[in-house]
Amino acid sequence: MTDTTAVDLGPQARLVARLAGDVPDAALGDRTPCPEYTVRDLLGHISGLAVAFRDAARKDLGPTTDKAPGATAPSLSADWREELPRVLTELAEAWREPAAWTGMTRAGGVDLPGEIAGVVAADELVVHGWDLARATGREYAPDPAALRVSHAFLLQAAEDEGRGGGIFGAVVPVPDDAPLVDRAVGLSGRDPHWAAPLA
Secondary structure (H helix, E strand, O other): OOOOOOOOOHHHHHHHHHHHHOOOHHHOOOEOOOOOOEHHHHHHHHHHHHHHHHHHHHOOOOHHHHOOOOOOOOOOOOOHHHHHHHHHHHHHHHOOOHHHHOOEEEEOOEEEEHHHHHHHHHHHHHHHHHHHHHHOOOOOOOOHHHHHHHHHHHHHHHHHOOOOOOOOOOOOOOOOOOOHHHHHHHHOOOOOOOOOOOO
16 A cells, blocks of 8 residues: 555545434444444444544554454443544544654554554545445445545455455455445445345
């Protein structure tokens, strides 16, 4: 990803915040495209990753950047409707600093270049934004710049893993002429046609 320039995470972060803000309390127990996550779990995961990647951008390394993904079940705070948009805004602001994209940092317990951490943050927002939109029956049009970065990252990750699985799961084949968001979702191991089960 060395040819990737810094991307403004603000538009995608605001989109995810809007999607989260529209989630009714009654939907928190619903299923999502992540089999192990309910909507509540997914929102907790998004909140946690926003804090972790905010701190990774700031090079504020510690408990929030050391915890591996999946180490504990995502928890959603009681005041998540105020907290989640706030930490998403802080995430975007932190990655607007040029220094965030340079040097080394840590996220998910892994040391990595700042540039790569920023790309992973963009990917997390794009893919989990899709998860949230699909789980709640909303239309989804991710920020084009973040989507391009996400797709490039996922394509490289899939090639590195031999397209057989790994951290993102097995690639779901998607036609080459499909929308870019569908191709990115397929590379992340999700079925672009997933829909919430009928009640």
